[in-house]
Amino acid sequence: MADNDSEDWPTGIRCVRFQKNSAFHPEIKSVPYSATFGCEAHGGLNTSTLPVEAIARKETEKDLFAVTPIRPDYDNDNSLFQSDSVAYRIQATIDETRAHDVTDRDLLQVELGNTSSHDTDTM
Secondary structure, eight states, X not given: OTTTTOOOHHHXXXXXXXXXXXSOBTTTTBOHHHHHHSSOOOOOGGGSXXXXXXXXXXXXXXXXXXXSXXXXXXXXXXXXXXXXXXXXXXXXXXXXXXXXXXXXXXXXXXXHXXXXXXXXXXX
16 A cells, blocks of 8 residues: 555555465465465456556557566567566466376375275274
8 A cells, every 4th residue: 555655445455465365375385366266366457566547548468568577579479478477477386386286086096095994994
């Protein structure tokens, strides 16, 4: 709220909540929003750090990128996955999270293993 020089708590809380829920959490090795809802959080420009006046004047994606630190290469189809882009960092986080995930099949095997060991112990 200090960044926007505002005392509008309902709007400020919404932005802070979005930032917290869409940031990578090292303990759960995931983004809280993604872990809860199974998809990426979609935020509009209202949750960005761009001034409202700058957003209002933009008509195209190129205009928007002109005022942001992300500089996609429009001649290259893979521009969103350049190492300095936000999309690349998000995808890298997702890939890292998936590398550490346990699959449902693994959980089922562990569960079946535990069930059979309990049956043999009690008989």
